Amino acid sequence: YGDPSQKIDYVFKVVLIGDSAVGKSQILARFARNEFSLDSKATIGVEFQTRTLVIEHKSVKAQIWDTAGQERYRAVTSAYYRGAVGAMLVYDITKRQTFDHIPRWLDELRGHADKNIVIILIGNKSDLENQRAVPAEDAKEFAQKEGLFFLETSALESTNVETAFLTVLTEIFNFVN
Numbered sequence: 001y002g003d004p005s006q007k008i009d010y011v012f013k014v015v016l017i018g019d020s021a022v023g024k025s026q027i028l029a030r031f032a033r034n035e036f037s038l039d040s041k042a043t044i045g046v047e048f049q050t051r052t053l054v055i056e057h058k059s060v061k062a063q064i065w066d067t068a069g070q071e072r073y074r075a076v077t078s079a080y081y082r083g084a085v086g087a088m089l090v091y092d093i094t095k096r097q098t099f100d101h102i103p104r105w106l107d108e109l110r111g112h113a114d115k116n117i118v119i120i121l122i123g124n125k126s127d128l129e130n131q132r133a134v135p136a137e138d139a140k141e142f143a144q145k146e147g148l149f150f151l152e153t154s155a156l157e158s159t160n161v162e163t164a165f166l167t168v169l170t171e172i173f174n175f176v177n
């Protein structure tokens with residue numbers, strides 16, 4: 001998980017957005033600390049976590065921002081989006097409503113963020129296949145139409161979390177190089 005003494009070539013700010021309880025904080029905990037908790041408290045206070053990784057022999061510090069329980073419509077402030085070069089738009093595959101709200105989150109993101117921001121749509125809780133309410137095909141189609149990357153993840157089982165972050169960070173890296 002990175003040598004803290006190493007020199008940093010890039011710092012990329014990435015924001016997590018999406019409805020409450022879709023698993024944003026647990027996705028971040030999995031990526032930044034390889035931790036997961038089943039009874040995670042609602043996030044308090046704007047916070048970010050970092051993890052440094054190597055992409056094409058350069059050290060990239062990912063600074064991942066998590067919402068401060070500001071998930072109500074339009075409650076996320078513009079400061080949250082400022083300087084973000086990547087975004088992870090998260091819904092819960094077992095809660096149709098969280099997917100139906102994605103266009104709204106995307107509008108808000110596009111209204112606040114840089115036009116070149118790299119966005120990945122994430123269907124989290126893929127371990128709950130027996131409770132699935134959003135077909136992967138629907139999300140894939142939406143992502144294609146909107147020009148977003150798309151992956152299903154499980155923060156619980158650690159499925160695709162690393163891949164999701166690497167997809168965004170590598171795309172940003174390629175854009176700035």
Ligand code: GDP
Binds near residue numbers: 037043157
């Ligand atoms: P947030 O409000 O979007 O930050 O959501 P949290 O990260 O706090 O997660 C909400 C609830 O969903 C918590 O009880 C988590 O333990 C649970 N959760 C998060 N990710 C997963 C997952 O991948 N699978 C399952 N089964 N539960 C998850």
Ligand code: MG
Binds near residue numbers: 024025026041042066
């Ligand atoms: Mg949270």
